[in-house]
Amino acid sequence: MNDLVITPFLSHARNAGQAWAALGLPARLAVIGRLRGLIARDAMALAATVARSPADTLVAEVLPLAEAARFLLRRAPTLLAPRHPRGGRPLWLFGVRARILREPCGVVLILAPSNYPLFLSGAQALQALAAGNAVCVKPAPECKAPMQALAGLLREAGLPDGVFQALDPAAGEAAVRAGFDHIVLTGSAETGQRVLAAAADTLTPATMELSGSDAVFVLPGADLDLVAACLAYGLRLNGGATCIAPRRVFVMHGDATALEAKLLARLPAIPAATVPTATATRLSTLMEQAVAEGARVASGGPGRPMVVAEARPGMALLQQDVFAPWLALVPVASPEAALTAAADCPYALGASVFGPPAAAQAMARRVQAGSVCINDLIVPTADPRLPFGGRRRSGFGSTRGAEGLLGMTVVKTVSERRSQFRPHLTAATANDAVQFAAMTALLHGDWRVRWTALRSFAAQGRNRMP
Numbered sequence: 001m002n003d004l005v006i007t008p009f010l011s012h013a014r015n016a017g018q019a020w021a022a023l024g025l026p027a028r029l030a031v032i033g034r035l036r037g038l039i040a041r042d043a044m045a046l047a048a049t050v051a052r053s054p055a056d057t058l059v060a061e062v063l064p065l066a067e068a069a070r071f072l073l074r075r076a077p078t079l080l081a082p083r084h085p086r087g088g089r090p091l092w093l094f095g096v097r098a099r100i101l102r103e104p105c106g107v108v109l110i111l112a113p114s115n116y117p118l119f120l121s122g123a124q125a126l127q128a129l130a131a132g133n134a135v136c137v138k139p140a141p142e143c144k145a146p147m148q149a150l151a152g153l154l155r156e157a158g159l160p161d162g163v164f165q166a167l168d169p170a171a172g173e174a175a176v177r178a179g180f181d182h183i184v185l186t187g188s189a190e191t192g193q194r195v196l197a198a199a200a201d202t203l204t205p206a207t208m209e210l211s212g213s214d215a216v217f218v219l220p221g222a223d224l225d226l227v228a229a230c231l232a233y234g235l236r237l238n239g240g241a242t243c244i245a246p247r248r249v250f251v252m253h254g255d256a257t258a259l260e261a262k263l264l265a266r267l268p269a270i271p272a273a274t275v276p277t278a279t280a281t282r283l284s285t286l287m288e289q290a291v292a293e294g295a296r297v298a299s300g301g302p303g304r305p306m307v308v309a310e311a312r313p314g315m316a317l318l319q320q321d322v323f324a325p326w327l328a329l330v331p332v333a334s335p336e337a338a339l340t341a342a343a344d345c346p347y348a349l350g351a352s353v354f355g356p357p358a359a360a361q362a363m364a365r366r367v368q369a370g371s372v373c374i375n376d377l378i379v380p381t382a383d384p385r386l387p388f389g390g391r392r393r394s395g396f397g398s399t400r401g402a403e404g405l406l407g408m409t410v411v412k413t414v415s416e417r418r419s420q421f422r423p424h425l426t427a428a429t430a431n432d433a434v435q436f437a438a439m440t441a442l443l444h445g446d447w448r449v450r451w452t453a454l455r456s457f458a459a460q461g462r463n464r465m466p
Helices: 003-022 025-041 043-047 054-079 119-130 144-156 169-177 189-202 224-240 253-269 277-292 335-342 357-366 401-406 430-444 447-464
Strands: 096-104 107-111 134-138 164-166 182-186 206-209 214-218 246-252 296-301 304-309 326-332 350-354 371-374 409-417
Touching (some): 003 096, 003 169, 025 043, 043 054, 107 119, 107 169, 119 182, 119 401, 224 246, 224 253, 224 304, 253 304, 277 296, 277 326, 335 357, 350 357
Parallel strands (some): 214 246, 304 326
């Protein structure tokens, strides 16, 4: 799809978006409130638009989308309200009052993923709409149905025509180059590089929610049965196609064998997953390299969860973001060694820490990741109050939570002079320079510097006396 095809969508969205923003936040939230009720009414129908079991889709996508709508209804009025800075105004700005405003970006382009095609792009779209933007969503191939269903519910909820549009899945490259006001991508790091390169031509700002290869830290004293259950859940969820699925499991040498046995005992209950041929081939190559370097394939087969035991930091397998049901058990000598090994991976999206609460909390503070779960994984990150985003090769910026909503806005400051005090309008003299230096010292120096400045002010005052 070329730029000429995208232009009408963007032009229509820009015109519609201006009217949408002008409605004001209460009117916009009224639409989102009605949408929330429609999601509840049509939950099963929405779930049917996603190629996954209805139960999994309801829990992983439909319910979290409704929660995202409720979060906006509760918090958007406060988060988007004008803010008046309190306290700390510089002395030389006496009489100036300031406001900080949050205004919509304009038209937001959302490049949607295939693994959670309703919730991820839907929550991003609702935040953009609440902030006053128009939205165009480019679905992943074969994933247009969820966005079409959402578009229909938004229309029924009263969203004006043109404010939310679902583009053709083939329109991605042309859309990125078309000159949208903000881009939100959920995808691989490689896709992120291509999008950023294309967006550079129009200097379009972007939020990049990119790949992960999540670390799991199993501390001394961790409940290994709980760890095994959580790891099995991570392997089962969405067939392993989850950006924050557990991949690199760092476990103490003394616990590695027991954890492996407990995990393997749970794998037969996990159904086979459909893995794209290219992904399966890539994973197979990485597995063969790991085995050649001393690792051991403990379990796995076509579509079955693959567990690699005795993996070592530095293996290529542990540096990649492969969307399939696999993980590697990496024995380490200490939590400190685990942190060092984990830092070798270029991805830093999410992580989990299992262990006694105090030790796990201390570890979580040191982990390099955008989101850390303690004694659980994946599920707590769906809390609509929490921002979600990564570091390093896992991207930048946040979606969801207060930070995600504010990320759909641009900042404007308005400063108003309410007094006649405008000393800057008078040309400065050499004596003024001395006074400004003394004022700087008086306001910001230590007590010795302030004492000298005070004496300087006093001397100037005496010199001016008749």
